[in-house]
Amino acid sequence: MSEHGSRKSGIDERTEFLGFDAAQRQRLRDLKPTVEKSIGGGLDVFYEKVARVPEVSKFFSGADHMNAAKTRQSGHWGNVTEGRFDDTYVDGVTTIGKVHAKIGLEPRWYIGGYALIVEQLVHGIVRERWPGMFGRGKSSELAADISVVVKAALLDMDLAISVYLEELEKKRQEAEDNRLAAERDQNEALEKLGNILKALSDGDLESRLPSGLPGRFDSMGADYNGSVENLRQSIAQVRDASEQILTFSRQLQDNSERLSQRTEQQAASIEESSAALHELSESVTSTAQRTRKASDVTAEALSLANSSGEVVTSAVAAMGDIETSSVEISRFIGVIDDIAFQTNLLALNAGVEAARAGEAGRGFAVVAQEVRELAQRSAEAAREIKKIIADSSVQVKTGVELVSKSGTALENIIGRVEEINQIIGSIASAASEQSSGLGEISSAVNEMDSITQQNAHMVDETSGQINKLTGEVERLTTSLRGFKTRDPNDAAVSSASSRRAGDAPARSRKVA
Structure with a gap:
């Protein structure tokens, strides 16, 4: 009804x-x-x-x-x-x-x-x-x-x-x-969801809720399947990324170890360089000190050379005076020679006259003879003195020439000594600058050595952290390998598949 x-x-x-x-x-x-x-x-x-x-x-x-x-x-x-x-x-x-x-x-x-x-x-x-x-x-x-x-x-x-x-x-x-x-x-939906969640808890990301669930659960199932597919893709991407990170971390670990070794070698080399540079700095400092002493000695030598030049100049002047005096003496000797000649003539005439005088002039003749002999000896002495003076004049001229040449050479020596003094001064200044520069370089090398030591310590710490990171990435990769996902090259498996929860995928792999 x-x-x-x-x-x-x-x-x-x-x-x-x-x-x-x-x-x-x-x-x-x-x-x-x-x-x-x-x-x-x-x-x-x-x-x-x-x-x-x-x-x-x-x-x-x-x-x-x-x-x-x-x-x-x-x-x-x-x-x-x-x-x-x-x-x-x-x-x-x-x-x-x-x-x-x-x-x-x-x-x-x-x-x-x-x-x-x-x-x-x-x-x-x-x-x-x-x-x-x-x-x-x-x-x-x-x-x-x-x-x-x-x-x-x-x-x-x-x-x-x-x-x-x-x-x-x-x-x-x-x-x-x-x-x-x-x-x-x-x-019904909870039963199927329980099965699919059990598969998910076992790491199976390929199982899906079947389509055609009753009522609003069908859209929820589609949302769940979409979420699991997104999760599968994310896990696959994370797994691939973790594999790459593991490879990179291992390479980084090797590079870090090599860097640590090279840093240690560099630190040792810098330490040796610092020691050698310190010795070089001390050597340059010593050279600068010795160069300054050489400059002082050269300055003294220059002063002595200048004094010697003055002495040579005085000697040249004195020899000129001697030459002048020799000329005067020669002139005086000439006069004496003339007087002796005249005396000899007078004595000769006196002897002639004494001879004429006979016995009365015999004593006078003796005196005249003595005077003539004396005049002859004076003439001979004058000639010898003249010869000696002439020879002395020649020697004085030669000495003047030699002293002049010595003065010229001494002037050249003074010029060279001045140049040497300037060069040694420049060397001393350069050595001082080099010593100062080497001191700065030594300080920089010491600072570099300190920084290198710190870098070596940081590299050691970094290497330790990289080792820890590698271990964590290995554990993460191992965990991700436990998820079951299909082969990315297998295009036959669709994300919209409606396999029953808990069924094994047709083509799936357990990532090892």
């Missing part, structure tokens, strides 16, 4: 139980004018109450909405007072009950509304019967009129509430069915 047929059967049972026979239905139709007069006031009272109660007024958007509801309810009471309780009436009551169930209007407000409306209807009937209702038999008619209106109202309220409760039960049953279906779907 249909829902409408069931309700029609139910209303027949209710009207029979309430005693709604043809007479009462006719009485209800007779009251229709009275009801139509009173229903408006009753609805006004009811909706005034509704407007003041937030729990009920929330179901209406405004005054127009309430007026529309009031019009529909007034029309419904017109159907009620027809007393036919046919399909049209059943459809109207069913609509009212479903609307109340849909909007969540609790029965207490519905019952309260009927009470207010029935109150106004009873007042209307009483006013309509006034004052003739107090005669014999009139009170029974009034009671019958009120009774039929109340029974009609209760019947209408019963039917509306029954529809309301049926709708609630239907919703509850529907919700229960949905809950059970959702529970079944959830259990």
Whole structure:
């Protein structure tokens, strides 16, 4: 039987139980004018109450909405007072009950509304019967009129509430069915998800949730499969990257060890260079000191050479004076030679005269002979002296020439000594600058040695950290190798595969 047929059967049972026979239905139709007069006031009272109660007024958007509801309810009471309780009436009551169930209007407000409306209807009937209702038999008619209106109202309220409760039960049953279906779907999805999670916990990134899961779990399964595919790609990329990092870290480890060895060798070489440079600096410093001493000695030699030059100049002047004196002596010797010659002539003449004188001139002749001999010896002595002076003059000239040459040579020596003194001074200055520069270089080399030692220490620490990094990368790589992913060259395996959870992939590999 249909829902409408069931309700029609139910209303027949209710009207029979309430005693709604043809007479009462006719009485209800007779009251229709009275009801139509009173229903408006009753609805006004009811909706005034509704407007003041937030729990009920929330179901209406405004005054127009309430007026529309009031019009529909007034029309419904017109159907009620027809007393036919046919399909049209059943459809109207069913609509009212479903609307109340849909909007969540609790029965207490519905019952309260009927009470207010029935109150106004009873007042209307009483006013309509006034004052003739107090005669014999009139009170029974009034009671019958009120009774039929109340029974009609209760019947209408019963039917509306029954529809309301049926709708609630239907919703509850529907919700229960949905809950059970959702529970079944959830259990099915959880079972498949449990299997797939077990495979995932075993490192299998190839298993997927099957497509066609019930309800919303299908989209969740697609999202999960997409997430696992992204995870698989990420793990594969991380694994490949970790393999490369491991290779690079091992190369870096080898390079670090070689760098450490080279740094140690460099530190040793710099230390040796520092020692050699220190010795060289000391040697250059000593050379500079000796050069300064040589410069001092050269300066003294230059001073002595200058003094010697002065002495040579004095000697040349003295020899010139000697030469002049020799010339004068030669001149004097010439005079003496002339005197001796004249004396010899005079002695010769005296001897001649003495000879003429005879015996008387014999003594004089002896004297003259002695004088002549003396004159001859003087002449010979003068000639010898002259010869000696001549030889001395020659020697003096030769000495003057030699002394002049010595002076010239000494001047050249003085010039050379001055040049040597300047050169030695330049060497001493350069040696001092070299010593200062070598000192700075030595300081720089010492600082470089210190930095190199620090670098060697840092290289050792870096090498240790690289060794630790290599160990960590090896452990990471080993862990990543535990995930099962398909061969990247295998294009036949699709990420959208719908293998059952826990099934082994058709083409998968355990990365070793």
